[in-house]
Amino acid sequence: MQRLADKVAIVTGAAQGIGAHFARGLAAEGAKVVIADVLDGTETADSIVRAKxxxxxxxxxxxxxxxVQALVAQxxxxxGTIDILVNNAAIFATLGNKKFHEISSEEFDKVMAVNVRGPFECAKAVAPLMIEKGAGKIVNIASGTVFKGVPNLLHYVSSKGAVVAMTRCLAREFGPHNVNVNAIAPGLTMSDGVLGQSDWTDDYIESNKNSRALKRRQVPGDLVGSMVFLCxxxxxxxxGQTIVVDGGAVMH
Ligand SMILES: NC(=O)c1ccc[n+]([C@@H]2O[C@H](COP(=O)([O-])OP(=O)(O)OC[C@H]3O[C@@H](n4cnc5c(N)ncnc54)[C@H](O)[C@@H]3O)[C@@H](O)[C@H]2O)c1
Known part of the structure; x- marks a missing residue:
């Protein structure tokens, strides 16, 4: 039996990468999925329709x-409703590695606007509906970098630390309304964004792999089971929980 039959899910940042895998994974369990992205997500949507x-x-x-308000209204x-919100959209792979004192104030603000205020705007927009229904699932995408304090990405890592904190605050406020709010913290994952960037050299990816208990590269499909579970x-x-899915690199 499909575990998400007839549920309606919004997945942000699902035009490509991990988000596209989440969208297809939720749809395979019966959810009707809305792909919300600045990039064209038609191909992700079409791939779901092709799979019935x-x-x-x-x-x-x-x-x-x-x-975001227009997304929710449409x-x-x-x-007819929204049962699931996956806050996956973020600026990440395009940032490149920089020492913290080389990050401009503008770039810092942009990362916070998308990675922190984005999930806030989305949670705020679905809140009246989920509170009225007395049901809902929100899953935020954090990052294993928070628990490692990964260098040269300070704005990104800080933004994902805020996502962990926001998950806990939202869980407390939504809890009385029977809405669950949890997070997944992936390890370095071979998504479209990561594969398209030269900053992650083979040496870096190999040493990252070797820091894991399970010695292989992480792929987007590794995250889908936890996502379906949380939805x-x-x-x-x-x-209020953050599940680290990274092959056992950080144990949180
Ligand atoms: N790939 C990794 O190693 C890794 C590790 C830990 C966490 N994550 C997190 O997983 C999520 C997906 O990452 P990915 O590697 O698939 O990235 P990606 O760059 O491949 O995909 C990100 C998607 O978000 C969209 N997006 C960016 N800004 C947006 C905005 N303002 N509004 C709507 N959509 C927007 C992009 O267009 C893109 O489709 C992100 O939250 C990322 O921080 C990724």
Missing amino acids: GTARFIRTDVSKASD TVAEF SSDSDFMT
């Missing part, structure tokens, strides 16, 4: 409150 699922792309910049108009009734009594 239901999906729709809505162009959205998660750092713009008006875009989703409800088309599918399904199997996790109904879990909230």
Whole structure:
């Protein structure tokens, strides 16, 4: 039996990378999926429809409150409700490695606007609906870098630390309304974004692999099982948690 039959899910940042795998994974479990991205997500949506699922792309910049409100309104108009919000969109792979004192104030603010305020805007926009229903699942994507204090990406790592903190605050505030809020913290994953950047050299990826208990490279599919679990009734009594899925590099 499909674990998410008839649920309606928004997955941000699902035009490519890990988000696209989440969208396809949720759809395979029966969810109707809205792909929200600044990039064109038509191909992800089409791949779900080709697999006999239901999906729709809505162009959205998660750092713009008006875009996010339109996303929620269009989703409800088309599918009737929202049961699941996956806050996956982030600026990451394009940042490159920089010492913290080389990061401009503008870039710092941009990363915070997308990676921290984006999930906040999305959670805020679905809140009235989920509170009224007395049900909902929100899954935020953090990062294993928070627990390692990875250097040369200070704005990114700080933003994901904020996502862990936000997950806990949202869990407390949404809890009385029976809405679960959890996070997944992936390790370095061979997503489209990472594969498209030269900053992650083979040597770096190999040494990252060797820091794991399970000695192999992480791929987006490694994260889908935990995502489905957190969106399904199997996790109904879990909230405020951050699950590290990284092959055992950090043990949190
Ligand atoms: N790949 C990794 O090693 C890794 C590790 C830990 C955490 N993560 C996290 O996983 C998530 C997905 O990462 P990925 O590697 O697949 O990245 P990616 O760059 O391949 O995909 C990110 C997606 O987010 C979208 N996006 C960016 N800004 C947006 C905005 N303002 N509004 C809407 N969409 C926007 C992009 O267009 C893209 O489709 C991110 O939250 C990232 O921080 C990735």
